[in-house]
Amino acid sequence: MTDLHTAHDQQGGQEPAWDFEAMYQGREVAFGADDRRTDLIPWQLDAPQPLVVELEAAGEITGPVLECGCGLGDNALFLAGRGHEVTAFDAAPSAIERSRAKAVAAGSPVTFMVADATDLHASGVPGGFRTVVDSAMLHCLDADQRRAYLAGLRQVCAPGARLHVLCFRGELAAHLKMPAATDERSLREALRDDWTIRRMESRHYTTGLTHQAWQKLAPAVSGASEQDDLVAVDENGRVLLPFWQITAELT
Numbered sequence: 102m103t104d105l106h107t108a109h110d111q112q113g114g115q116e117p118a119w120d121f122e123a124m125y126q127g128r129e130v131a132f133g134a135d136d137r138r139t140d141l142i143p144w145q146l147d148a149p150q151p152l153v154v155e156l157e158a159a160g161e162i163t164g165p166v167l168e169c170g171c172g173l174g175d176n177a178l179f180l181a182g183r184g185h186e187v188t189a190f191d192a193a194p195s196a197i198e199r200s201r202a203k204a205v206a207a208g209s210p211v212t213f214m215v216a217d218a219t220d221l222h223a224s225g226v227p228g229g230f231r232t233v234v235d236s237a238m239l240h241c242l243d244a245d246q247r248r249a250y251l252a253g254l255r256q257v258c259a260p261g262a263r264l265h266v267l268c269f270r271g272e273l274a275a276h277l278k279m280p281a282a283t284d285e286r287s288l289r290e291a292l293r294d295d296w297t298i299r300r301m302e303s304r305h306y307t308t309g310l311t312h313q314a315w316q317k318l319a320p321a322v323s324g325a326s327e328q329d330d331l332v333a334v335d336e337n338g339r340v341l342l343p344f345w346q347i348t349a350e351l352t
Contacts, residue, residue, distance in 0.1 A: 122196075125173075125193050125195035125199065126195050127140060137317070137318055142172075143309060144236075144308060145173060145309045146308075146309050149175050149176045149178075150176055150236050150307060152304060152307075152344075152346060153180070153234060153265075153267075156265055161232075161263070162180060162183075162185060162232050163185075164184075164185035164187070164232065165185070165186040165187070165229060166180055166185050166186065166188070166232045167187075167226070167232070167257065168180070168189035168190070168233075168234045169233060169250075170218065170237070171191050171197075171200060172193075172196050173199055173200055173203070174189060174199070174200030174211065175203075176234060176236055177200070177211045177213070178204060178207060180234070181209045187210075189211055190213070190216035190224070190226060191213075192217055193215075197213050200213045214226070218238065218249075218253070219242070219249040221250075221253040221256065221257050222256050226257050228256065228258070228259075229257075230257055232264075233262065233263070233265065235264065236267045237267050237268065237269070239288075239291075240268045240269040240279060240283050243281045244280075251294075251296065254351075255351060260351065261350060262350070262351040264348070264351070265346075266349070267306055267344050267345070267346055269342070269343075269344060269345075271283050271284040271285075272343060273343065276319035283345070285345075288345065288347065295351065296351060296352060297349055297350050299348045299349060300348040301346070301347050302345070302346045303344075303345065303346075304346040305341035305343060306344035307335060307339055308340045311339070312334055312338070314340075315340045
């Protein structure tokens with residue numbers, strides 16, 4: 102899910118909003134502005150994200166594939182297992198170390214690398230990708246970082262490449278502090294210069310959290326409706342969060 106270690110305000114020098122490296126090291130970290138803390142990794146499923154599985158089954162993934170903010174590597178390993186050539190990066194070294202260990206254990210050919218999403222070229226990310234998968238990374242970036250990231254993808258993608266983004270919807274901002282807005286207008290504006298949006302739908306993203314764990318991490322907002330309290334769970338009791346599913350093509 103992650104890429105940058107932290108999400109800072111644009112002036113710099115602030116405490117990190119989310120310390121992903123600490124999280125992947127198993128340490129307790131803070132979410133939001135009121136010091137809610139957890140040692141859980143909310144997006145850890147030990148399996149691919151169901152929406153990514155759905156995209157692959159629908160024939161919407163074509164290699165070579167780049168996964169941005171790959172976290173613990175389960176999406177990348179799944180896609181490689183389906184026969185795709187996959188490169189996956191994250192800025193958290195501990196996440197990449199753990200992902201590489203999984204790849205070795207599985208005999209998977211995924212290339213895992215440490216990289217900065219805001220400077221893909223300098224980070225050594227190769228080129229020619231026909232599909233990009235961003236499973237819950239874009240919303241970790243502030244407005245300037247988004248612009249740098251989305252423009253940088255042009256440098257590493259083949260003409261007509263397809264970008265799949267799974268991103269928090271705006272109502273989550275009432276529960277978790279976000280670096281930048283995730284409403285429809287803001288996201289369309291961010292993608293406007295380099296990408297043509299072909300799909301933008303409201304979906305639900307599967308987390309590894311129980312309802313109880315979610316309530317501890319993001320308690321209900323005073324005055325919010327039951328729907329806004331984000332209580333949906335799947336058949337396995339995992340919390341489902343409101344997300345955008347975006348598909349865009351390189352223009």
